[in-house]
Amino acid sequence: MTVVYDKVALIGLGLIASSMALAMKRGGLVGQITGYARSRDTRDIARELNLCEVCETADEAVRDADLVVLCVPVGAMAEVMADIGPALKPGATLSDVGSVKKAVIEAVSPFVPDGVHFVPAHPLAGTEHSGPRAGFATLFDNRWCIIVPTPGTDRAAVERLEVLWQGMGANTDEMDADHHDLVLAVTSHTPHLIAYTMVGVADDLRRVTDSEVIKYSAAGFRDFTRIAASDPTMWRDVFLTNKEATLEILGRFTEELFALQRAIRTGDGDHLHAYFTRTRAIRRGIIDAGQDTDAPDFGRTPVKR
Amino acid sequence: MTVVYDKVALIGLGLIASSMALAMKRGGLVGQITGYARSRDTRDIARELNLCEVCETADEAVRDADLVVLCVPVGAMAEVMADIGPALKPGATLSDVGSVKKAVIEAVSPFVPDGVHFVPAHPLAGTEHSGPRAGFATLFDNRWCIIVPTPGTDRAAVERLEVLWQGMGANTDEMDADHHDLVLAVTSHTPHLIAYTMVGVADDLRRVTDSEVIKYSAAGFRDFTRIAASDPTMWRDVFLTNKEATLEILGRFTEELFALQRAIRTGDGDHLHAYFTRTRAIRRGIIDAGQDTDAPDFGRTPVKR
Numbered sequence: 006m007t008v009v010y011d012k013v014a015l016i017g018l019g020l021i022a023s024s025m026a027l028a029m030k031r032g033g034l035v036g037q038i039t040g041y042a043r044s045r046d047t048r049d050i051a052r053e054l055n056l057c058e059v060c061e062t063a064d065e066a067v068r069d070a071d072l073v074v075l076c077v078p079v080g081a082m083a084e085v086m087a088d089i090g091p092a093l094k095p096g097a098t099l100s101d102v103g104s105v106k107k108a109v110i111e112a113v114s115p116f117v118p119d120g121v122h123f124v125p126a127h128p129l130a131g132t133e134h135s136g137p138r139a140g141f142a143t144l145f146d147n148r149w150c151i152i153v154p155t156p157g158t159d160r161a162a163v164e165r166l167e168v169l170w171q172g173m174g175a176n177t178d179e180m181d182a183d184h185h186d187l188v189l190a191v192t193s194h195t196p197h198l199i200a201y202t203m204v205g206v207a208d209d210l211r212r213v214t215d216s217e218v219i220k221y222s223a224a225g226f227r228d229f230t231r232i233a234a235s236d237p238t239m240w241r242d243v244f245l246t247n248k249e250a251t252l253e254i255l256g257r258f259t260e261e262l263f264a265l266q267r268a269i270r271t272g273d274g275d276h277l278h279a280y281f282t283r284t285r286a287i288r289r290g291i292i293d294a295g296q297d298t299d300a301p302d303f304g305r306t307p308v309k310r
Numbered sequence: 311m312t313v314v315y316d317k318v319a320l321i322g323l324g325l326i327a328s329s330m331a332l333a334m335k336r337g338g339l340v341g342q343i344t345g346y347a348r349s350r351d352t353r354d355i356a357r358e359l360n361l362c363e364v365c366e367t368a369d370e371a372v373r374d375a376d377l378v379v380l381c382v383p384v385g386a387m388a389e390v391m392a393d394i395g396p397a398l399k400p401g402a403t404l405s406d407v408g409s410v411k412k413a414v415i416e417a418v419s420p421f422v423p424d425g426v427h428f429v430p431a432h433p434l435a436g437t438e439h440s441g442p443r444a445g446f447a448t449l450f451d452n453r454w455c456i457i458v459p460t461p462g463t464d465r466a467a468v469e470r471l472e473v474l475w476q477g478m479g480a481n482t483d484e485m486d487a488d489h490h491d492l493v494l495a496v497t498s499h500t501p502h503l504i505a506y507t508m509v510g511v512a513d514d515l516r517r518v519t520d521s522e523v524i525k526y527s528a529a530g531f532r533d534f535t536r537i538a539a540s541d542p543t544m545w546r547d548v549f550l551t552n553k554e555a556t557l558e559i560l561g562r563f564t565e566e567l568f569a570l571q572r573a574i575r576t577g578d579g580d581h582l583h584a585y586f587t588r589t590r591a592i593r594r595g596i597i598d599a600g601q602d603t604d605a606p607d608f609g610r611t612p613v614k615r
Contacts, residue, residue, distance in 0.1 A: 080579075129526055133593065148528055178525075188522050191512050192531040198574075199504055200530070202567045204589040206559065207496050209566075217493050219595040220483075221434055223453055225505070226497040227596060228533040234593035237586035244574045244582055254511065255571055259564070261514075262507045266560055269503075269549045274385075277549055281542035284509040288438065288539035290524040291532060 009169045010071040010098075011036040016063055016085055017076035018042040018051045019236075020131060021102045023140025025074065026056045028173035031142045035169075041066040042137075043077075051137045064092045072169070075101035075113070080242035082109055086116035095120040098162045102128055104189060104239070106153045106182040108246035114155070122162035125153040127185065128175060129193075133234035146174035153182050190250035194243055195258060198251065200232035201240070314474045315376040315403075316341040321368055321390055322381035323347040323356045324541075325436060326407045328445025330379065331361045333478035336447045340474075346371040347442075348382075356442045369397045377474070380406035380418070385547035387414055391421035400425035403467045407433055409494060409544070411458045411487040413551035419460070427467035430458040432490065433480060434498075438539035451479035458487050495555035499548055500563060503556065505537035506545070 013035045015022040022040065029035045038057035042048050052059045060066040067073045067089045075082050082101065093099065099121050103109040106125050117123045130148040132139065150170040154163050167177040180188070207218045207226065222230060244251055268276040318340045320327040327345065334340045343362035347353050357364045365371040372378045372394050380387050387406065398404060404426050408414040411430050422428045435453040437444065455475040459468050472482040485493070512523045512531065527535060549556055573581040 129528055149526055151526075188526060191515060192523055192526045195511075196508055196530040196534055198570060199508060199567070201586055201589050202570055203501055203504060203563060204592055205585055206500075206562050206566050208588060208592055209562070210496060216595075218497055219592065221454055221456075221493060221497045222596045223434055225499075225501040225537055228537060229501050230589075230593040230596055232530055232533060233586070233589040235586075237583050237590065240586050241579050241582040245577055245579055248574055248577075251574060252571065255567075257511050257514070258508060259567070261511050262504070262560075262564070265503060265507055266557065269553055269556060272550055272553075274546050274550055277546040278542050280510055281506055281538070281540075281545050283513060284506050284535075284538040285542065287509055287513055287524065288535040290521075291527045291535055 008036055009034045009165060009172060012070045012072075013038050014066045014070035014073045015040040015057065015076055016066065016073065016089065017078075017081075018047050018056065018059070018137045019076060020135050020137075020139040020144075021128065022074070022076035023051070023054070023056050023137040024130075024142065024144035025076070025102075025140075025173065027140055027142035028145055029169075032172040032174075034172040035072075039066040039070065047137055054137060056137060056140070063089045067092050067094075069094055070097060072098045072100065072166070075099070075103070078236075078239045078242045079103045079105050079109055079112075079246050080238075083112040083116070086113050090116035090118055093118055093121045096122075098122045098124055098166060100124045100126050100166055102126060104193065104243045105247040106185045110153075110155055110182055122159045123155060124158055124163050124166050125155065125182070126166060126170070127151045127153070127189075128170065130175075131235070133231050135236040135239075143174065145170070148175050150175040150177050151185055152177055152179045153185050154179060155182075186247050187250045187253075190247060190254045194247055194251045195254040197232055197235065197240060198244065198255065199258070200229040203229050204233040313341055314339045314470060314477060317375045317377075318343050319371045319375035319378045320345040320362065320381055321371065321378065321394065322383075322386075323352050323361065323364070323442045324381060325440050325442075325444040325449075326433065327379070327381035328356070328359070328361050328442040329435075329447065329449035330381070330407075330445075330478065332445055332447035333450055334474070337477040337479075339477040340377075344371040344375065352442055359442060361442060361445070368394045372397050372399075374399055375402060377403045377405065377471070380404070380408070383541075383544045383547045384408045384410050384414055384417075384551050385543075388417040388421070391418050395421040395423055398423055398426045401427075403427045403429055403471060405429050405431050405471055407431060409498065409548050410552040411490045415458070415460055415487055427464045428460060429463055429468050429471050430460065430487070431471060431475070432456045432458070432494075433475065435480070436540070438536050440541040440544075448479065450475070453480050455480040455482050456490055457482055457484045458490050459484060460487075491552050492555045492558075495552060495559045499552055499556045500559040502537055502540065502545060503549065503560065504563070505534040508534050509538040 018040050026038050039060055040057040041060050041063045048059050077085055128150040130144050170177050323345050331343050344365055345362040346365050346368045353364050382390055433455040435449050475482050
């Protein structure tokens, strides 16, 4: 393996940053990794895990770094940038891993010094766990990382970042920010909001006790609870910053839901059957694209009690 | 293992019936298994797989059976019962595996001859696949089977059926029909309708091409597509026959969704954060109850391409 960057700085040390550190080490992709997190606890855990050289200030972490990656919630990026902007090395690449791209570009761009290449990115990978202990080296294997070059972004900087992500196991693709935010509103943001809603409803129902909902969760609800266990701060920021696209897709969702609800109320079995047949085909496509297994029970290892 | 029933007849030979046949054989739980399916293709496949003694008529399959299990979609049960009712052996137990219980009891009861013990049941297990080839012996391991005794049901018949389900790997519990239908509306029926809706919306969007939705599905949408790949006929019947409870939970869902939508529109981050924090706890309960794994990526085996 060739070293892609001599020094990489990770700002924020949660699930994504810690997985990046482990994946970069696995691939021998970088010479040195520094890191910073605002919380002392997080810094202590990262040190204990020996994830990277943990610094006491963000300034110190980014000094002389060839690549700086913002791995903080979308809503915290402007503040972090105001802090580290002046310390960035001329010629360095600045990137991020935010789930929303238009709002990140608007928040970060004003603080990018001349001569620093800003290349926003979004790895489509994660679990419902958060914090530095949640990271693992294979998180990005066979997942997609979407690169969102801004107008005038240096092509060499874009391509070098793509080589890094490929070295960490990901497939890379490029997209503009608006399109990214719409695609993600469909494949991720709206599904998450819906899952959060359904789990909240179940939790609210007084006649169906918590223990019953939990006991009988394997019937479909279980998959919703995993999604709805994702990091609350990250997801609050996603919805607040991808407001327009999420509200648009939610509107379409509600319209469709009302049509199906009406079919149930009026007993229109043909409408329901036709709808459910159509949605089956899209699943086949996902299996064929290698983005999931069709093994029984999701390929889960049976849980022993 | 002790033999629980000398002869068991399975009416309908799909995912559940074929898994039952394999699980009963695994446990040495029954002396003889007969089966019938309306479709000649299904009967031929079941014979080829050597699942059970496949009969050419339902009458022939149930003759002398000590246990008859209706494994057809909920909407087909009355018709099947009209057919086999007169052929049931006095003293036999009649059961089913329908996802809805009140409607099944109303449909089936009028056709149950005197001296036959009707014990409705619902194993909470399944995959998105259907048909006799989809069955596997471990489907019910560590899953719940809910028994819904009707008023006056013979206790000995109930307990014997529970022994069979436990022998097939399941945990058993008893519940009345109304409560069952409400719990399942929360843990299964409404989540399925929502997943079907979201996948349909994604499929409809012209600006987000199919291939993008599929490529980037791992970000949350993927879990919805699995749920939305379930058998269309079975699910049509579920919604038509558990109309009241499903519409009630859907109403609660929509109300909650509108509140979250409003929080997004008005930028109320505190409301979103508090909601997302609450839903996280319920996930922990499911892991602790042994109904899912907290392994990264759902415990899926990485997909190789």
